[in-house]
Amino acid sequence: MISNYQLQITIVRGLWLEKQHLSLRKNLPLPTPPHGEALIKIIRAGICNTDVELLRGYYPYAGVLGHEFVGVVESDGEWKGKRVVGEINARCGKCEACLHKNRNHCEHRTVLGIQDRNGVFAEYTTLPYENLHEVPHNVSEDEAVFTEPLAAALQIPQQVQIHPEDRVVLIGDGKLGLLCAQVVALSGCDLTVIGKHENKLEILKRRGIKTAIWNPKSPTSGNVEDVDSQKADVAIEVTGSPGGFEMARGYLRGGGRLVLKSTYAGKLTLDISSIVVDEITIIGSRCGPFKAALDLLARKLIDVGSFVHARYTLDDAVTAMEKAQEAGVLKVLLDVS
C-alpha cells in the first residue's frame, strides 16, 4: 500500500555564499518565519560593497547573501500585500543593548545576509515585523532598494552635528560615498567630495556639489588640487580602503571630526598621540534611520536613479556579483520577481 501522505516542501532559489565561494542554489527550502517575523517575497535587491567584502572574507558568513531589498509581505495579517523594505539588524530584545533602545548594537543580533540570518538574494526572506517599513507609493522599486544604504548615509547627521558653516571634505565616490555626499550637502555646509572617477562625481556636480579629482601625479598634498589640508571641520571617509583614513585625517583642522563609514578586512596603523594633541574625534558610523531615508526618497531629494549601472535576474546573480566588482561600476540590481 502506498501512503497517500505526501511531504510537500516548496523549494526556492537563492545566491549562497560559503567559504568565499558563491553558488546559485535552486533547492533551498522556503523559509518558515518564526514567531514575530514576516515571510517576504523579494521583488528587487541591490548589491552592496559589503557583499563584495563578505565574498573576500571580511567576515566568515555562510548563507544567502544580500541585505538591500524591496519586497512584498506574504504572511497573513495587516502587513499582507504591503511593499516593504527592512532594517537589517534583528535583535534579541533581552540584552542590555536592546533594553536600552540601542537595538542596532544588540549583543545577540543577527544581520540580514551578513551574520547568522539568510539574506535577500533569493526568492524569499524573513524578517521581524518590527524591522519593516512600508514603501510610500511614489517611491519606485528601483529607488526603494537604496533605502538601506541611504539610511546608513543618514546615520552621519544622526551622530554628528554638521553645521551650515562647516567645511566638510568627503573622500570616496562609490555608491555609499555618493549617498553620503548628497545627504551631507542637504545641511548647506561647504562640502567638497574627492573621488577618482569623473563619471561618478558627475552625478554630484549635476546637483551643484563641489568635487575634486584625486590625482596620484598631483604635486599637491593629498594628491588633490584646490582642497586645503588641515582646514576641514569634518572629514568623512567612505573609500572602503585603509588609505582613506590618513587622507581624511590630513584634511582636518585641530579639533576636527573624522567620520568613518568604510568597513574592510585589514588593520590600520595610526599615530594616537597626534589624535590626542590635535583633539580629533573619530566617529564610527554604520546603520541608520530607515524612516528618514524613505522620506527623502519620497521627496525626491536624493538622486539614486543615476547609480544603476546594470541589472540581472536572480539566475544570473553570480555574474551580477562579478559585474559589481568591476572598476567604475556603481549599483548592480537583481530583478528577483
Added chain:
Amino acid sequence: MISNYQLQITIVRGLWLEKQHLSLRKNLPLPTPPHGEALIKIIRAGICNTDVELLRGYYPYAGVLGHEFVGVVESDGEWKGKRVVGEINARCGKCEACLHKNRNHCEHRTVLGIQDRNGVFAEYTTLPYENLHEVPHNVSEDEAVFTEPLAAALQIPQQVQIHPEDRVVLIGDGKLGLLCAQVVALSGCDLTVIGKHENKLEILKRRGIKTAIWNPKSPTSGNVEDVDSQKADVAIEVTGSPGGFEMARGYLRGGGRLVLKSTYAGKLTLDISSIVVDEITIIGSRCGPFKAALDLLARKLIDVGSFVHARYTLDDAVTAMEKAQEAGVLKVLLDVS
C-alpha cells in the same frame, strides 16, 4: 681710557633639555618679555609625564623644560605682584584657528616648555598676559601647580557629555588619571577606575570612587575582576602606553565613546572596521579650561595634596626628573623660589 659703560646681563638658572639630554644651566639670560607678554618669577613647578616623554624623544624639543607652574608677575602694570598660573599654548592671533576662537589649535602656536617656547623649570619665564589666570587666595602654591593638569582633566566634560546614568571605566592611575577620575566622578556617573597601584587607587577610594586592580594573572577578560567587558558607555584611556587603547576598547558597549588622554611616542595598530561596526566614537583630548580648574581647587573638590611624593630645589632638578620616572611615584615638585 676704560669705558664706564658696562653691559649688564642678568643670568638665571634653568633645566635645559636638548637631544634627550638634561642639564642645569646657570648662565641663561633673564628672558625679555615680548610685547603683550609678562615676565613671571617662578615659585613652584610640577613635573608632568609629558616632560618625561619629551626627555625620551616624544617630540624634538630643545629649551627650558616644564609647563606646570605657579609664579608671580614681575612686569609693571595691573598684573604686577599677582600670583598666577598660565595656559601653555601661546597663539599667533592671526591664523584661521585663532580667528575661529580655536586658540589651543593655533597653527603657529608655541607651547610652554614643549614647543618653541622656554618653559618653567627656571627662575623666570614669559607668557602672554591673555594666558594668565590669577590664583585665588585660598589656593596654595602646591595646589596651584595642579591647575594645568586639572584643566586637562576638565577637557573631558568639555568635549564629552557624561550622563549621571553612564557607566564609565577609566584606565590608568597615574597623576593625570587620578585627576581625570576625580573630575569624572563629580558627574555622579557609575565610575570604575582601573589601575596597577594600590597606593594610588587608595587616594580615589578615600573619596568614595570605585577602583579595580589590573592583575596580569587574573583569568578575567582584560585581567580585571568585577568589571564587565563591552558594557561601558564611556571608557577613558589615561595609561600613557599603547596597550591602554585595546583595553579601554574592550570595556565599551556598541555605540560607546572612548576618550584618549595619553600621549606617547609610537604608533598603534587597530581594527578600523570594528570601530565602524560597533559605532565607537574616539575622542582625542588635550588641554582644558583653567578657570574651571582654579574654581574646583578653590572649592576643595579635588584632592591634589595626596599626589605630592617628593620635592626638590631647582638646583636638584636633574635628580627630580629621575625621581619622577620611578615606578609608583606621583607628583614631584620643584621649589624654585
